[in-house]
Amino acid sequence: MKITIYRSKCIGCNYCVEAWPERWQMSKRDGKCVLIGGKKKGQVYQAEVGEYERKYNERAAEACPVNIIRIND
Known part of the structure; x- marks a missing residue:
């Protein structure tokens, strides 16, 4: 699964x-979220994670008011 x-x-x-x-934390530097284990790819950050994290990251994506989190298989 990819975030x-x-x-x-x-x-x-x-x-x-x-x-x-x-999997998520707030940056003290700029106040934005950080995807723990994420790698920068152009304008986005991505991380490959285990299936056991799906429900938690789906909750994070659903809670995001600006819809910037994507979960893909």
């Missing part, structure tokens, strides 16, 4: 961190 985040559009609401703090 993609369009970090430049993050508004720093912290909902993703509340949904799954083991």
Whole structure:
């Protein structure tokens, strides 16, 4: 499963961190979310994660008010 985040559009609401703090955190530098284990690919960050994380990251994606988190198989 792959998680993609369009970090430049993050508004720093912290909902993703509340949904799954083991994969998301807030940057002290700029107040935007950080995908733990994510690698920058152009304008997005991506991480390959195990299927066991699906429900938690889907919650993070659903909670995001600006819809910048994508979950793909």
